[in-house]
Amino acid sequence: MATAALIDGKAFAEDLRARVGEAAAAFAQATGRKPGLAVVLVGDDPASQVYVGAKGKACEAAGMASFEHRLPADTSEAALLSLIERLNQDEAVDGILVQLPLPAHLDEQAIIAAINPDKDVDGFHISNAGRLAVGQAGFVPCTPLGCIMLLKDRLGDDLSGLDAVVIGRSNIVGKPMAQLLTDANATVTLAHSRTKNLADVVRRADIVVAAVGRPEMVRGDWIKPGATVIDVGINRLPPEPGKEKGKLVGDVAFAEARDVAGAITPVPGGVGPMTIAVLLRNTLVAAHAHAGQPAPGGL
Numbered sequence: 228m229a230t231a232a233l234i235d236g237k238a239f240a241e242d243l244r245a246r247v248g249e250a251a252a253a254f255a256q257a258t259g260r261k262p263g264l265a266v267v268l269v270g271d272d273p274a275s276q277v278y279v280g281a282k283g284k285a286c287e288a289a290g291m292a293s294f295e296h297r298l299p300a301d302t303s304e305a306a307l308l309s310l311i312e313r314l315n316q317d318e319a320v321d322g323i324l325v326q327l328p329l330p331a332h333l334d335e336q337a338i339i340a341a342i343n344p345d346k347d348v349d350g351f352h353i354s355n356a357g358r359l360a361v362g363q364a365g366f367v368p369c370t371p372l373g374c375i376m377l378l379k380d381r382l383g384d385d386l387s388g389l390d391a392v393v394i395g396r397s398n399i400v401g402k403p404m405a406q407l408l409t410d411a412n413a414t415v416t417l418a419h420s421r422t423k424n425l426a427d428v429v430r431r432a433d434i435v436v437a438a439v440g441r442p443e444m445v446r447g448d449w450i451k452p453g454a455t456v457i458d459v460g461i462n463r464l465p466p467e468p469g470k471e472k473g474k475l476v477g478d479v480a481f482a483e484a485r486d487v488a489g490a491i492t493p494v495p496g497g498v499g500p501m502t503i504a505v506l507l508r509n510t511l512v513a514a515h516a517h518a519g520q521p522a523p524g525g526l
């Protein structure tokens with residue numbers, strides 16, 4: 228089998244960001260203000276600091292306003308809820324993202340439930356989860372929406388007749404991913420840690436989406452020849468001797484899978500950049516709804 232085509236999420240994300248940037252400029256022309264995203268980070272987890280910084284920069288590069296709120300690790304639930312209430316009321320804020328995971332003393336479900344669903348650009352609020360489940364318009368979580376965009380770009384909008392296996396049943400990736408694939412007419416299996424004979428289940432799949440958070444768990448001999456493989460995992464391996472940082476790898480053993488698959492996303496440079504681009508896209512959509520403007524097309 229020839230080497231798989233690389234699905235260049237980074238390039239796709241750059242293109243999406245450019246289109247969002249143009250639409251954001253038109254929005255600013257029409258309304259006299261930029262679309263605005265508030266990002267809330269509680270605590271000082273270094274990886275989260277990096278992601279939050281990247282989101283702020285991406286916003287500004289797309290002509291959006293970024294409002295960062297960095298709170299100490301011991302912030303009380305009442306203080307966080309009162310910040311969210313203030314952001315819900317703030318006319319300059321179209322989207323609100325509370326970086327997860329939160330410190331253990333904070334109840335994630337209660338915090339997310341406090342966000343106005345119309346500003347929930349992460350798509351984590353139960354109203355948005357429910358809208359996705361029943362086919363109503365709402366915000367879809369950024370990572371699975373980015374994955375379905377990559378899949379449709381490659382395979383077309385209609386996935387009729389294709390078998391898709393999603394590995395991982397999280398509320399943030401696996402479950403919404405299975406719903407989006409179902410909506411696109413794929414025949415979907417949602418596999419997880421209790422699935423029997425996972426390798427055999429994956430071997431049937433024309434589309435594999437791996438979102439388990441276990442480095443290189445999906446092996447090359449699990450992949451059906453020609454399948455399209457979307458690797459959501461971003462795992463940092465322990466550093467090799469003499470190195471400061473370990474290598475970033477996905478949930479798929481990339482070098483093995485590349486020899487079998489028809490197309491595969493790399494890590495880094497695959498799904499990760501799509502997540503941020505879709506966040507900007509969702510913020511732009513939120514801004515239009517908030518301002519009573521018609522939804523931007525083609526995004």
Ligand SMILES: Nc1nc(=O)c2c([nH]1)NC[C@@H]1CN(c3ccc(C(=O)N[C@@H](CCC(=O)O)C(=O)O)cc3)C=[N+]21
Nearest residue numbers: 278324325326327328349495496497498499500502503
């Ligand atoms: N409320 C909330 N919403 C999120 O969307 C959210 C979150 N919390 N918590 C943390 C995760 C993680 N996340 C990533 C986004 C982009 C990359 C990304 O762009 N990664 C690059 C490289 C990263 C690197 O080099 O370290 C890539 O895969 O090519 C990764 C991870 C969003 N998250």
